[in-house]
Amino acid sequence: MTTDALAKRNVFVLVAAQAVLGAQMPMIFTIAGLAGQSLAPNACWATLPISLTVIGSMLTATPISAFMQRYGRRAGFVAGAIGGAIGAAIGAYGLMTGSFLLFCIGGLFTGIYMSAQGFYRFAAADTASDAFRPKAISWVMAGGLLSAVLGPQLVKATAEVMVVPFLATYLAVIGLNLVGMFLFLGLSIPKPKPPAVGAPVGRTRGELMRNPTIAVAMICATVSYALMNLVMTSSPLAVVGCGFETNDAADVVTAHVLAMYAPSFITGHIIARFGVERVIALGLIILAGSGAVAMAGVELENFFIALILLGVGWNFGFIGATTMLTSAQRPEERGRLQGLNDLIIFGGVSVASFSSGGLMNCSGGSVEAGWQLVNMAMLPFLVAAGGALIWLWMRPREMRG
Numbered sequence: 001m002t003t004d005a006l007a008k009r010n011v012f013v014l015v016a017a018q019a020v021l022g023a024q025m026p027m028i029f030t031i032a033g034l035a036g037q038s039l040a041p042n043a044c045w046a047t048l049p050i051s052l053t054v055i056g057s058m059l060t061a062t063p064i065s066a067f068m069q070r071y072g073r074r075a076g077f078v079a080g081a082i083g084g085a086i087g088a089a090i091g092a093y094g095l096m097t098g099s100f101l102l103f104c105i106g107g108l109f110t111g112i113y114m115s116a117q118g119f120y121r122f123a124a125a126d127t128a129s130d131a132f133r134p135k136a137i138s139w140v141m142a143g144g145l146l147s148a149v150l151g152p153q154l155v156k157a158t159a160e161v162m163v164v165p166f167l168a169t170y171l172a173v174i175g176l177n178l179v180g181m182f183l184f185l186g187l188s189i190p191k192p193k194p195p196a197v198g199a200p201v202g203r204t205r206g207e208l209m210r211n212p213t214i215a216v217a218m219i220c221a222t223v224s225y226a227l228m229n230l231v232m233t234s235s236p237l238a239v240v241g242c243g244f245e246t247n248d249a250a251d252v253v254t255a256h257v258l259a260m261y262a263p264s265f266i267t268g269h270i271i272a273r274f275g276v277e278r279v280i281a282l283g284l285i286i287l288a289g290s291g292a293v294a295m296a297g298v299e300l301e302n303f304f305i306a307l308i309l310l311g312v313g314w315n316f317g318f319i320g321a322t323t324m325l326t327s328a329q330r331p332e333e334r335g336r337l338q339g340l341n342d343l344i345i346f347g348g349v350s351v352a353s354f355s356s357g358g359l360m361n362c363s364g365g366s367v368e369a370g371w372q373l374v375n376m377a378m379l380p381f382l383v384a385a386g387g388a389l390i391w392l393w394m395r396p397r398e399m400r401g
Contacts, residue, residue: 225349226351232253
């Protein structure tokens with residue numbers, strides 16, 4: 001079997017996992033803020049359950065990476081699905097008992113799955129050749145197209161079918177995790193071999209962070225993901241707060257998640273043709289366009305267009321940064337660097353997610369004012385990421401590391 005034949009088989013499994021297991025993330029991001037708003041003692045804490053999901057992902061990124069380095073990708077992905085099921089079960093019990101604390105703890109456990117899902121893109125690259133790697137990463141991300149449809153449709157079908165709102169949605173999430181974990185039986189990625197005595201151990205974390213290419217890749221990935229999360233977390237609250245229905249919020253999230261993953265069919269080809277730096281730059285520009293559209297009005301079409309642009313911008317920025325990062329790593333550094341990378345990314349996303357609820361509900365005199373502040377907050381971070389990318393671009397290639 002050729003290397004890329006094996007890689008394509010693994011990509012197929014990871015695409016299926018992204019579609020089935022990945023459906024729980026748009027489900028949770030659609031309803032957790034709305035459920036949190038009804039349970040929280042203060043509306044400012046409405047998005048805390050989502051923030052804790054991201055914090056859980058941040059805290060488990062390094063342990064999950066180390067676990068995969070020792071036991072293999074399959075074991076790590078199954079562990080992630082188990083974490084997702086436990087988190088949904090605790091969240092469901094929190095809804096049944098009206099406990100905001102339990103609901104938040106459930107969100108924290110859901111972060112275990114979110115962290116594991118983040119490694120699907122790296123797993124796609126593990127058995128791929130240099131030429132196929134960008135396409136493998138982008139194809140796996142494209143699996144999110146199905147999750148973009150499945151997740152919000154499950155929200156529509158389950159949100160109000162039980163006496164306790166959203167309880168059936170969390171029960172559906174448990175089912176997705178229990179069924180989806182069996183997909184990994186088809187994954188075939190060799191376990192990393194323990195390093196031989198005297199074998200290269202790679203650069204330390206400090207040395208990795210000082211590498212210009214790695215540092216800029218992390219900055220751009222963090223900004224792309226954090227800003228996407230900042231706006232997406234608040235969007236259901238903004239849509240409903242502006243007089244539209246929960247189903248409208250679900251449709252906006254569907255459009256957003258489709259836009260996150262639909263470009264993935266061509267992102268790898270675009271990177272191969274135009275270069276990873278240009279694709280990341282385009283992603284940052286599109287993210288800025290998303291903020292401009294959101295600030296132009298609060299009609300339903302504004303929400304749809306802004307969230308679609310937000311998804312496309314995230315796709316180019318995040319996949320581009322991931323490709324840049326994998327091109328700068330050495331085999332012996334894979335577990336160390338990928339865990340460090342996701343720790344930093346989800347640290348930034350945690351801050352963005354937590355800030356989202358405060359900006360939305362507690363920093364403006366109205367829903368419209370809060371939504372404006374959420375989108376205005378994007379600007380300084382886009383400028384910082386763009387500046388870092390220009391700095392790398394201007395350095396001689398031999399000095400990029």
